[in-house]
Amino acid sequence: MKFAVLQFPGSNCDQDFLRAVRDVLGSPARMVWHKETEIDPEETVLVPGGFSYGDYLRCGAIAQFSPVMNAVKVAAERGQTILGVCNGFQILCESGLLPGALVRNRDLHFICETIHLRIDNSRTRLTHELKDGDVLRIPIAHGEGNYRVDLETLQDMEAHGQIVFRYVDHDGKDSDSANPNGSLSNIAGICNRSGNVFGMMPHPERAVEDLLGSSDGLKLLKSLLSYA
């Protein structure tokens, strides 16, 4: 297994992701420029955070039309693992690979802080090294992370274990005060019905060293590695 980190104009967590999987996790990894059109079948695709195309119009709106996104769709259909983080999550929603949309944070501010994240489905490729209910400390940094989806789809997603992460307080309760951005049902991360495409607002790639405050993100990246 190899990691492929997409690079759009305006991506700014691309290098961070590369360093996390290559230097900290010790896995082979490469950058994929947005104009490329091929993704190898054994690659796990990481769609990094940042402000692709300046996030003009809507976050991820313009990036969904980059040439590389066709290759990502093919990879998704082949069942390869795709993980979008922050702006990556927004891009995957915009391109229809994940349900729902991410709108302005409830208080209209960009928010950067370390939050608590509960694992609500530990049977996925991204979380199988953890248990349901485990709480991780992972940073968020976004202005548009307020997850929205119609109620019918939400129920359907719940029923199929597609709600992977929720914002919680330090005791693991998904209270309103633990919800940093107003997301529906405290949703912080989801997956598609087939369980191979993931999107999450928190940044696991930023939480891979104790020196920088937390290494909880490593548990998720390790799950991806050991799944393959």
Place this chain on the structure above:
Amino acid sequence: MKAVVVVTPKTTVLDPQGEAVRNAIHNLGMECVGTTRIGKYIEMEIDGSDLDKTRDQLEEIAKDLLSNPVIEDYRIELSAD
């Protein structure tokens, strides 16, 4: 030609920005303002003169790029000048 695409948040979707603006307007003393929603106003100059063809193309663009159907509606206005 000139085209305007107006993109507005769906009425069923929360619009935190609209809420905030309404509150700010109230603070300025204009209490009579009710529901406020904030959308985008996209103005384009367009080469050519085939209104129908352009309208069709714009429909596509508005649906795929300019709006996100999960949360937004759009409206197109096209004029010849």
Place this chain on the structure above:
Amino acid sequence: MKAVVVVTPKTTVLDPQGEAVRNAIHNLGMECVGTTRIGKYIEMEIDGSDLDKTRDQLEEIAKDLLSNPVIEDYRIELSAD
């Protein structure tokens, strides 16, 4: 009453968002689109029936709160329904 305030960037002011959207539209194959400018479309429901007074109040709000005259223009549309 219903009011719409349209706030657009002044024509001489750089509109990076408009630029980016125009490029994206070109990449989607609609090359005929020229200058593109993106503004805000603010829709409000308003209690009352005094159009003139409301328009005056809206002028103030549009000038002070909804736009910054240094870089933006605004336009008010007010209708009785």
Place this chain on the structure above:
Amino acid sequence: MSEPEITPDLIEKHGITQEEYIRIQEILGRDPNFTELGIFSVMWSEHCSYKNSKPELRKFPTTGDKVLVKAGEENAGVLDIGENMAVSFKIESHNHPSAVEPFQGAATGVGGILRDIFTMGARPVANLNSLRFGPITGDSLESKRNRMLLSGVVKGIAHYGNCIGVPTVGGEVVFDPSYNGNPLVNAFSLGILRHDQIRRGAASGVGNPVFYVGAKTGRDGLAGAAFASRDLTEESKEDRPAVQVGDPFMEKLLLEACLELFEHPEAVVGVQDMGAAGLTCSTIETASRGGSGVEVDLNKVPQRESGMTPYEIMLSESQERMLIIVKKGFEDEVRSIFAKWDLDAAEIGYVTDTGKTVIKVGSEVVADVPARELADDGPVYHREVRKPEKLADLQTFNFEKEIPKPDVASCSQALKTLLGAPSLASKRWIFRQYDQQVQKNTVLVPGSDAAVIRVESEQGGDSRFIAMSADCNGRYCALDPRRGAMIAVAESARNCTMTGALPIGCTDNLNFGNPHDPEIFWQFRESVEGMAEACRAFNTPVTGGNVSLYNQNPRGAIDPTPVMAMVGLMEKEADITPSSFQAAGETILLVGGFGSEMGASAYLFEVLGIKRGLPPEMNLEKEVNFQNSVRELIQKGWVSSAHDLSDGGLAVALAECCFDKQVGASVNLSDCPERMDIALFNESQGRAVLAVESEKVADIQEHLQSREIDMIVLGITNASGHLSIELGSESLNCSIEELCETYESSIPNCMVK
């Protein structure tokens, strides 16, 4: 093309004096044309020429064994940090644009300082910001306006920094009525680079092509000169915005493309960003530095609007543009790298040996001016100074006589008032809007004394760590600019020291009122001399800076605000020290003595509404010794946390130490000979609160004794959830949760209004 005639009126409107005009005629040997007049006016503006401040700025120390690029030589200075790595950093103001359009004004301020850094070949890795506003409490129109300014400025800084992917790791914000109508927005950026990556801004090598890269040129930022061009285009001033709009996305592309190009040093001769006075300044400065000339054709300059005149193109302040002098033969490399990033790269001219900057439109010469004379022989003014008359009176203040002795209850209330005063309260509402961690090197985030980031070695060696802090107490400077400026240096150095770092260099932003007022210029000179003396004492050369004058509102000038941004270096990860208490059961030490000075203090101002007295004494020798000693303790591994005393004195510092990990503390101040309010809130300098393991206390005591520094064992950290301070027979006892709530909710509560 018909250009306006050069009349005395037009000359005056360009801000050019009679004598300056005569000087222009001498330099040219003729009258300037309209475009040339515009060129001279911007090159000789205070902003570009420092004509009022230059003689003073020469007083700063600029050399040192770590200095690789000196102040003034290039866009930003460069300091060696070992392992073949270096840092380049600078601070810059965007005060006036932010007053008019807070969001875009602040955003483009950040954009501008970032360009200064990557022009040097460095990758920007950390930003700070230093902000001043009028009060944000209350319901007055003025405070509403101030809240709008704060909100817009913070959003603007966040917008630009977050989008381009440079973490904003710290800063400072102060609220004071003197900044009503004239907020200060000073943005600092620091970049890292290898020694061999340092780029210069000189145009050399006759025939080498001159490239214009980045955003297209529009009529941005021309309002200051709009009067003059109105005749030309019949457009109203309304259409000519003084405030430029920033495009951080464009800058991100420009940054990546430039750094990619710089990986080919053989292709690049010189680089210069286009900041104020855009194309004018960059063509003249590169030619002047290279001792060469430059010739450009404006028809080749990418333009956003049609019908721009040469005057408009030369004076445009459109953002996100750079000038690159390319080695002949490497044109295609440059084009292909910029094409990859979807950017314009236009060859607009070439280097000559004429010593002149020649501007053409096609074959027609529209300006022909000598570069070096324009850059270096501008006017220099030695302004008159006069010590403000009312100062002596303001400085006279006998605290103990004038202020009745308070009881414990009112001290406890005062502590809450201080912690809830927006200038002292938590700035989380602000820094939460900044991405503090992108690039994954931020070790100490905002909330600590100084921010600390990691710099990884590119040669496989150990990482190094850079601390940075921006500080200035404007109230101190208003009451004694010399001392206040010294304290700004001492405090920023102290903040670095508390994290374990050794201050190695600094950059300053001198924010003052109108220099034509002798009392203001006295403040300016006093401040510069104070800063210079302190920088010598700390052995921290000034590697660059910025001057912002004319900061006035109708009621007068701002408090003098010479902001100091200090950069410190740490070689060992183990030395990194947090400022807050880490655990219960540690001994709390007060290093540097009980102190006693209340003049100009936050207590006087925030609690009693008095802005008087002499700021605390600054004995530089003592301060340096104090900081060196604390750093030694840290390097010995004896210190768990270290927090310096500044605004609000010991009581505020202790409370702040308790918040982060919600650790309680019980301390005893009974030995302090001073009155209770003085013991708690005095701001005598050179002091810090340390938490240490109790076994280390004896060693620490001995070490500090040998350095002749007072040390007092104050008490112990605990899990009581309370901060209790014994004061003789009485004691002050506060719930940490309550204090923290006061501290954290202050600014958010103001901002919901």
